[in-house]
Structure formats: structure tokens, C-alpha cells
Amino acid sequence: MHRLRQFLAAAGTVLAVSALSSCYTYGTEPQWVRGRLSDQPESFRRATLIPxxxxxxQYKQLREDPAYGQRNYRIAIGVPLAVEVVGEGITRSVYVSPDGTVDLPLVGTVYAAGKRINELRRELSTRYEPFFKDKVQVNVNTDRPAAFLGRDNRWSIGGRATVIVADYGVLGKTVDLQGDENLLEALFGYGNGYAAHTNLGAKPELREVAVIREYVTDEATGATDTAIIVCNVERLLFGGDVSQNVPIRHKDIVFVPRRRDTLLEEIHDALGYWAQMLSDTQQIRDIVKAMEKW
Known part of the structure; x- marks a missing residue:
């Protein structure tokens, strides 16, 4: 039993020395320890990384076009629509339901979410034509209050985004968008400002917050691709770099990675329950007593 105690003491010393030798200053540890998005092999990626x-x-150049908002606006869930069949006495104000549809007289349920205004207008004209002798004209407008418009009075997209935090025990949140929200508002503005609702975890990797966004690559076929916009929130908060504060859009996923400080913390996290159990003096004493009976 004396030899066993000597072995346990020696093993503990080796582990302690190894752990201390692995304590890197943040920023100098091996790249693989941090698990940063930009460090992932390209073969693992299914999206394009964009700083x-x-x-x-590119967004600024697009916004300089006065027609940009109207041309690129797509109907989002929760948006109120004013639908009128001109000259036929049919006028309705409806909200796009959570499943993306609206219910209208005669034609019933119509899927509206994700479509442009002119696309929905053409579809409704086609669906209403069988009910009337003459060709009908259908007007569709967003019956939106001023609060839903962007600060430059351009059309902006409402809807919902999702915030996911990689740290342990932190629940994800959905963010209701009312138009013109940016990354900081998505991260810190939801939940009416309660501290519990702005929890990004104990060790958020603010230098690589990812905004994951699906976009249409082919209007004719509806083909889509995915982009990951990598945002340095640390540079935004402490350096005032507003180029990192990207606008948030409907269906965006905001992912906050978990920062890895040192290899020691990696080992501690991996051991989890066992590290906690072996640090308990009583537990170790019980193990030694049990082994003495063998």
C-alpha cells in the first residue's frame, strides 16, 4: 500500500507539472486549441467565409442604389399585407402567419413568405382570374407602420433570427426583427435587456462571431448557397470598428463560439465529472481505503 501511495503522489506531480507547462497566455496557445472558424479545414466547410x-x-455599394430596398425586399413572417382586387370590392388586411401563409377570400390559403411583392401580386392575379369575367388587377402592399422601416426610410426585412451560444448551459434565443437590426442589437438587445437574456457564456470568442446566412444564387431555379459572415465583435466594442456590426436579416443564425484559453482548460473540460470527483479529498480517501481491502 505504501508503494501505491508513492505511485499516486508521483503521478499527481507529473500531472501538475504537465498542466502548469500547458498554461499558455491567451493568444499564444496552439491554433487547434481555440477551435476558431477560420482555422477549420476547407474540406469541412459547407459555406463561404466572408470577413x-x-x-x-459590398452592402454599402448596394444601398447607394435608391431602388435597392424595393427590389430586394422579400415578405417575412408576421408582416401585415394589404390585398385589393381592384374594382371587385375585395380588400383585405392580413398578417403573414407563422407558417408563411395568408388566407384570402375565394382563393383560400396562399404562401407569401419569402416572395417579392410583385411575385405575390402576379400569383394572386392568376388565382383570382377564374372567378371574374374580365382580367383582374390585384394590388399588394406592405401595410407596415413607420417603426418597421429602416432609419433611411427604405424597406427592410422583418421576421426572426436565431442566436446560438456554444458555451455550456447557455440557451439559444430567437430574436424578433422589426427591420434594420444589426449584430449588436441581436446579441444584446433581445429579452427586454434583462441580463439573463444577454448571456453569451463565460468565455465567448468575440473575435469570430458568425452570422450564417442563406442566399439565392439562381432566381430562376431558386437555388441557394450559404455564407458565413465572420464578425470581430471585440474590435467593434473596443475599437469602434462599425464595419463589424452587420445588419441581421430574416432566418439568419448568429453563432457565438466558445473561446479556449489554455490546454489546461481543454483538459479540465474534457475530464468534466472525473476531474471534479478526483479533486474531492473524501473521494480519494474512500478509494484508498477500498484498495487497502484488496
Whole structure:
């Protein structure tokens, strides 16, 4: 039993020395320890990584086009629509339901979410034609209050985004978008500002917050692709780099990775329950007593 105690003491010393030698200063540890998005092999990726500053530069150029908002606006869930069949006495104000549909007289349920205004207008004209002798004209407009417009009075997309935090025990949140929200508002503005609702975990990797966004690559076929806009929120908060504060859109997924400080923390996290159990003096004493009976 004396030899067993000597062995346990020696093993504990080796583990302690190894752990201390693995304590890197943050930023100097091996790249694989941090698990950053940009460090993942390209073969693992199913999306295009775009730095926020590059995305914002392209976005700024698009926004300079006065017709950009009207041309790119797509109907989102929860948006009120005003539908009128001109000259036929049919006028309705409806909300796009959570399943993306609206219910209208004569034609029944129509899927509206994700469509452009002119696309829905053409579809309704086609569906209403069998009910009337003459060709009908259908008007569709967003019956939106001023609060839903962007600060520059352009059309913006409402809907819902999702915030996912990689740290343990932190629940994800959905964010109701009312138009013109940005990344910081999605991260810290939901939940009416309660601290419990702005919890990004004990160790958020703010340098690589990801906004995952699906976009249409072919209007004719409806083919889509995915982009990951990588945002350095640390640079935004402490350096004032507003190019990192990207606008948030309907169906966006905001992912906050978990920062890895040191290899020691990696080992601690991996051991989990066992590390906690072996740190309990009483547990170790019970193990030794049990082994003495063998």
C-alpha cells in the first residue's frame, strides 16, 4: 500500500507539472486549441467565409442604389399585407402567419413568405382570374407602420433570427426583427435587456462571431448557397470598428463560439465529472481505503 501511495503522489506531480507547462497566455496557445472558424479545414466547410468588413463594403455599394430596398425586399413572417382586387370590392388586411401563409377570400390559403411583392401580386392575379369575367388587377402592399422601416426610410426585412451560444448551459434565443437590426442589437438587445437574456457564456470568442446566412444564387431555379459572415465583435466594442456590426436579416443564425484559453482548460473540460470527483479529498480517501481491502 505504501508503494501505491508513492505511485499516486508521483503521478499527481507529473500531472501538475504537465498542466502548469500547458498554461499558455491567451493568444499564444496552439491554433487547434481555440477551435476558431477560420482555422477549420476547407474540406469541412459547407459555406463561404466572408470577413465582415468585405461584406459591409459590398452592402454599402448596394444601398447607394435608391431602388435597392424595393427590389430586394422579400415578405417575412408576421408582416401585415394589404390585398385589393381592384374594382371587385375585395380588400383585405392580413398578417403573414407563422407558417408563411395568408388566407384570402375565394382563393383560400396562399404562401407569401419569402416572395417579392410583385411575385405575390402576379400569383394572386392568376388565382383570382377564374372567378371574374374580365382580367383582374390585384394590388399588394406592405401595410407596415413607420417603426418597421429602416432609419433611411427604405424597406427592410422583418421576421426572426436565431442566436446560438456554444458555451455550456447557455440557451439559444430567437430574436424578433422589426427591420434594420444589426449584430449588436441581436446579441444584446433581445429579452427586454434583462441580463439573463444577454448571456453569451463565460468565455465567448468575440473575435469570430458568425452570422450564417442563406442566399439565392439562381432566381430562376431558386437555388441557394450559404455564407458565413465572420464578425470581430471585440474590435467593434473596443475599437469602434462599425464595419463589424452587420445588419441581421430574416432566418439568419448568429453563432457565438466558445473561446479556449489554455490546454489546461481543454483538459479540465474534457475530464468534466472525473476531474471534479478526483479533486474531492473524501473521494480519494474512500478509494484508498477500498484498495487497502484488496
Amino acid at each position: 465582415a468588413e468585405q461584406w459591409m463594403e
